[in-house]
Amino acid sequence: TDAFSDPEIHTTLMAVGDDSQSIFSFRDAAPYYFLHFKEEFGVYADEDHYHEIFMTNNYRCDPKIIEFANNVNRRNLDRIEKDLIAKRPANGKDVTVTAFDAKEDSYEWIADEIDRLIREGVNVDDIEIQAATRRELDEMSSKLAEHNVLCYNSCYQQMLDNDRVIGICSLRKAIAQPSVTMPIITVMNCELDGELLHTYSDEEINAKVAEYTDRLCAFNMLPSAEKAKKFQQKAAELAMDDPAALDFVERLDRFSSLKEKFDYIDEFIRFGGEEVKSTVRTSGVTLSTVHSSKGLEWKYVFVITTKIYSGSHDDERERLLY
Numbered sequence: 459t460d461a462f463s464d465p466e467i468h469t470t471l472m473a474v475g476d477d478s479q480s481i482f483s484f485r486d487a488a489p490y491y492f493l494h495f496k497e498e499f500g501v502y503a504d505e506d507h508y509h510e511i512f513m514t515n516n517y518r519c520d521p522k523i524i525e526f527a528n529n530v531n532r533r534n535l536d537r538i539e540k541d542l543i544a545k546r547p548a549n550g551k552d553v554t555v556t557a558f559d560a561k562e563d564s565y566e567w568i569a570d571e572i573d574r575l576i577r578e579g580v581n582v583d584d585i586e587i588q589a590a591t592r593r594e595l596d597e598m599s600s601k602l603a604e605h606n607v608l609c610y611n612s613c614y615q616q617m618l619d620n621d622r623v624i625g626i627c628s629l630r631k632a633i634a635q636p637s638v639t640m641p642i643i644t645v646m647n648c649e650l651d652g653e654l655l656h657t658y659s660d661e662e663i664n665a666k667v668a669e670y671t672d673r674l675c676a677f678n679m680l681p682s683a684e685k686a687k688k689f690q691q692k693a694a695e696l697a698m699d700d701p702a703a704l705d706f707v708e709r710l711d712r713f714s715s716l717k718e719k720f721d722y723i724d725e726f727i728r729f730g731g732e733e734v735k736s737t738v739r740t741s742g743v744t745l746s747t748v749h750s751s752k753g754l755e756w757k758y759v760f761v762i763t764t765k766i767y768s769g770s771h772d773d774e775r776e777r778l779l780y
Contacts (some may be wrong), residue, residue, distance in 0.1 A: 465674070471499060477538050478531050481749060481778045489777075493536060516542045518755075520550030527780050534776045561594075561764050568760045571744060573605055575758060582608060586744040586756035590778070594762055595745045608742030612750065618727065622648060622703035625696045626710075630723045636674035642667050648696050682779040686716040748778055 477489035491498060500508045516524055521544035528541045558564040572585055587609075589595050595611060602609045617623050625648025632641035646666060647654040658666065677685065693710055697703035706726075713719045744756065763779060 461553075466654040473499075478540075478777055478780055479752075480536065481752070481774065483774050485769060486734070489537075493538060512540050514540055514543050514733045515545050517545045519544065520546060521548045522552055530776060530780045534773050534780075536773055544716050548780040561597075561762075564762060564764070565598050568598065568762070569601045569607065569702065571760070572602070572607055576607070580758065582742055584748065584757040585760075586751065586754075586758070587760045587762065588746055588748045588751050589750055590764070592747060594764065595747070598762065599745060602743060608740075610740045610742040611745050612744055612746045617702050617706060620700065620702045621652065622697050622700045623706050626693045626703065626706060627723055627727060629689070629692060630720055632670075633674055633677060634720070636671045636678070639667055641669045642674075645696070646670065682716060686714065686719065689716055 473492070473495065475489075475492055477492040480487055480492075482488035495510075496508070504735040519527075521609075524542050524544035531537065531541075538637070556564075556567065558567065568587060575585065576582060587595070587598055589598065599609050599611060618627075625645055628644035628648070631638070632645055635641070643663070645653065646663075651658055654663065677688065680688070690707070690711060693707050694704075697707045710722060712721050713722060746754075761779070
C-alpha cells in the first residue's frame with residue numbers, strides 16, 4: 459500500500475478479469491478483489507486516475523445463448539452489475555432446460571437426442587456433453603455405449619487406469635513372480651492391444667503363458683545391467699504410441715538399475731500414480747467437465763446440471779453454470 463500512496467513512485471496497477479467467471483474456488487480463486495476493487499485499491503487514486511472499463515460486447519456466442527447466460531448471472535447475489543451484449547447475428551436454436559426425476563433419466567434423454575441428431579446428419583465430433591464431475595461423465599459414457607454412440611473423454615485420466623501403463627506395471631510383477639499367471643496374461647493382452655481372448659483359444663493362451671514363464675526365468679538369469687536395458691526396451695514396446703505410457707517410460711529411463719526402476723513402479727502403484735490429459739483426439743461425442751471445457755466451442759452442447767445447480771442458491775454454482 460505504501461507504493462500506491464507515495465506520489466514519488468507513480469505506481470500503476472491494471473487488473474483484468476471477470477467476477478462472473480470465477481469458478482476455481484477449489485484452487486483458492488475468489489472474485490473478492492474485483493467485487494471490492496475500489497475499496498481496496500481505488501482509495502489510492504483520485505477520480506482522474508481510477509478507471510473502470512467494462513468489456514461487455516460478445517462477438518462469439520449466439521444472442522440466445524447470451525440472453526440465457528445473462529439470466530443465469532442475474533441470479534448471483536454478489537456480483538458486479540453488468541450484462542453481456544451479443545454482437546453476432548441470431549441464427550442459433552433456443553437454449554432449452556429439461557428436468558428429470560432421476561439422473562439416469564437425463565442420461566437416457568441425452569443419448570436419445572444425440573441419436574436423433576446423428577440420424578439428421580450432424581457430425582458426432584460437433585457434439586459435446588458437460589458435467590460437473592467425472593463420475594457423471596463415466597455414467598454418461600456407459601449410456602452412449604448402450605446406444606452405440608462413439609465418445610471421447612477429454613478429461614484427465616489416472617495413469618494407473620491407462621491400459622499400457624498397467625501392462626508395464628504387470629511386467630514388473632511378472633518378472634518378480636514368473637509362476638503367477640495373471641500378470642503374464644495382462645502383459646500379453648497389452649501386447650495384443652486388448653485382443654488376447656479374441657486371438658487365441660484357452661489352450662493356446664495356456665501354452666503361451668508357459669512359454670512366457672520360461673522366458674521370464676531366462677531373463678532373471680541375465681546380468682543386472684542387461685536386465686535393466688531389456689526391461690526398458692520392453693516397456694517402450696508396450697507403451698507403443700500412447701502419450702501417458704510414453705511419459706511413464708521416460709520416467710523409468712531416468713533410473714539405471716532394474717531395482718531402481720522397480721522401486722519407482724512400486725511407489726507409483728502405492729501412491730496411486732498421477733493424472734495426465736490425453737493428447738490423442740479420437741472421433742466421437744466429446745465428454746468434458748464444465749471446468750475443463752471453459753473457452754472451447756461445439757455446435758451442440760448438453761450440460762448435465764445435477765451437481766451444478768441443485769435449486770438452493772450458491773454463487774459458485776451460478777457462476778459455473780453461467
